[in-house]
Amino acid sequence: MTDLDWHHQAACKNLPVLLFFPPEGERQPDRDRREAKAKAVCGGCPVRMRCLEEALQRNDKFGIWGGLNPEERVSVRRRVQRTGALSLVARPRPRVTVSEKRCCRCQEVLSAELFYADNRATDGLTSACKGCQHARERQERRDAREAVA
Template identity: 45%
Template sequence: MLQLPHQSLQVAAVPAQRTAAREDQDGPWHTEAVCRRDEAGLFFAPSKEPTAARLSREDAAKRVCARCPVMVECREHALLQPEPYGVWGGLTAAERRVVLARRRRREMELKKSASAA
């Protein structure tokens, strides 16, 4: 059981993380991820989690992401995979779907303008 201030949440098993396809000279980006240290349970929802608890847990996870040195790499990994669950790079699965939809629309607009020119 994970204890957050003024509440307690039951945390489900964390799905295994897939390794990123790209690595830099210093090794895989995820070795530097703050969530690997001790807070991974914040990033994935327990089954049948009440809405208020989910929002609180996601907010706590996003605070961890905000101080992570590899947040951008994590976010891009989750968008490129695409990761269907959890908070990755400071975005929930629903927020990532919005980002992906915007990217697709922008790509289509760019293709249309390129073909019109």
């Protein structure tokens, strides 16, 4: 496959560009909906990892590439720089749909209903499921009691 042959196999090749790139003045709720739709397209794309690798190499600062927005790509780029392994990015993982999330603690793919709303975790990578969140809170209470005793 030559450098640009993968573009012809992309799931997004016939879709509107505005699905993957924000229009000027886009508000956050609209952005979240648009990005969720774009990421759903990327989730089933046969060349998703090639797209992401190229976006990381080019240091693209705009749009959804390989299923990640610019902030998420910065996070991945830092992780790759720390470990020196791009394989962390290319590791096959179960597909996560728009109605599902992956818990950052137990790594399970669960229904989005099993997560608390977290306005800080816009990338969906730092959200813990309710079960893991409750376990962490219980542990923090135990630690606080032991510190007092």
